[in-house]
Amino acid sequence: MINKGIATFGLDYGTCPKWLFDRMVLLSRQMIYAMRQEYGPDEFIKRIGDPVWFQSLGTVLAFDWNASGLTTILTAALKEAIRGQEKDLGIFICGGKGKTSLKTPEQILQWSERIALPENTAHSLVYNSKMAAKVDSSLVQDGFQIYHHAFFFTKNGAWTVVQQGMNAAEQSARRYHWHSKDLKDLIEEPHSGISSNVTVKNILNMTSHNSGQNRGVSTELVSQSFNTLMKDIALLRKYYAPHSQMAKLQMGNKEQLTLLNLETKEFKWHPVVHENFAKSKYLEKILWSLCDKKPENYEGLLATPGVGPKTIRALALVSEVIYGAKPSYQDPARYSFAHGGKDATPYPVDTQTYDQTIAKLRSFIKK
Numbered sequence: 001m002i003n004k005g006i007a008t009f010g011l012d013y014g015t016c017p018k019w020l021f022d023r024m025v026l027l028s029r030q031m032i033y034a035m036r037q038e039y040g041p042d043e044f045i046k047r048i049g050d051p052v053w054f055q056s057l058g059t060v061l062a063f064d065w066n067a068s069g070l071t072t073i074l075t076a077a078l079k080e081a082i083r084g085q086e087k088d089l090g091i092f093i094c095g096g097k098g099k100t101s102l103k104t105p106e107q108i109l110q111w112s113e114r115i116a117l118p119e120n121t122a123h124s125l126v127y128n129s130k131m132a133a134k135v136d137s138s139l140v141q142d143g144f145q146i147y148h149h150a151f152f153f154t155k156n157g158a159w160t161v162v163q164q165g166m167n168a169a170e171q172s173a174r175r176y177h178w179h180s181k182d183l184k185d186l187i188e189e190p191h192s193g194i195s196s197n198v199t200v201k202n203i204l205n206m207t208s209h210n211s212g213q214n215r216g217v218s219t220e221l222v223s224q225s226f227n228t229l230m231k232d233i234a235l236l237r238k239y240y241a242p243h244s245q246m247a248k249l250q251m252g253n254k255e256q257l258t259l260l261n262l263e264t265k266e267f268k269w270h271p272v273v274h275e276n277f278a279k280s281k282y283l284e285k286i287l288w289s290l291c292d293k294k295p296e297n298y299e300g301l302l303a304t305p306g307v308g309p310k311t312i313r314a315l316a317l318v319s320e321v322i323y324g325a326k327p328s329y330q331d332p333a334r335y336s337f338a339h340g341g342k343d344a345t346p347y348p349v350d351t352q353t354y355d356q357t358i359a360k361l362r363s364f365i366k367k
Contacts, residue, residue, distance in 0.1 A: 016073045024061040029081035034367035041090040041154040048152050049160035049179025071164045071175050072097045075150045094151045101149035104129050115155050131186045132161040136176045138309045139206040143167045144174045187299050191332050199331045208328030215298040217319035222290035232318050286311050
């Protein structure tokens, strides 16, 4: 069973016709009741956290299987299907598309109060929601801008995140799944069982295990004084020599610092090459805040208000070029499509998983 993952689809526009949406709501309502009765609310949340299951459910409800709208419309249909029955079902859905996604923390707290969840549990759910959004927008810099964020949770504290980003230039959308069961770390490789029909080359992936050293150095950088950190950033930009094999800089009379050559295979395409971090006043403000707070770990660094993709890129670049801690530039997507392809591209059809998916969906539809 896949707990978390990414799926990539074509970016489509327009709205779902009312006749279809109304039927999606009615059918999904009956399937939710059947799943809830058979397995309980936590299992429903777990299945929503599985990108293959989520995709299959949207297809059963007759939405285009390869369209970005499946994510937003299916989430909206599920939210509407349980409206007024949330407490009885023990299932709660917060957030959604666009501005609605910004209301997720508020809605989590409202439901938590109504069902008398402990305060620390409620705030933990809010924190996990915010961190999932930050990780997928700042640590996995794959070119997709998050525009949909939905948070599913149960009264038992199980939770799932389904969020989606768009890449307008490539006319594609990518969906990210999280599930609380067996999730040991919000930062390092939180996505597993990723399904995607497209992988992106040359991205900054700070969630990779291979980025561990870079994350550690980034955290150390903000544990020192702000002036020391800014000297590193200013030095990096001032002495960037794109056409040299390596840049050797005279430091005083005797000391010498050797920087890595940015015209390597990795850096010639990396977005940080064209950013002048030393002249960004907003970045300096965030870095000053980090140096003042001195977060204990990388999760605390990311959780600091104001920290976003540019801050992460700046620290990652300094950590690699000056201190030699290279991050990962590989897409976290592991394989493509839900069940494989008939022509064995990218791999032969996984008939066992395919049959299990069919059997489960058939049983829920019958019930």
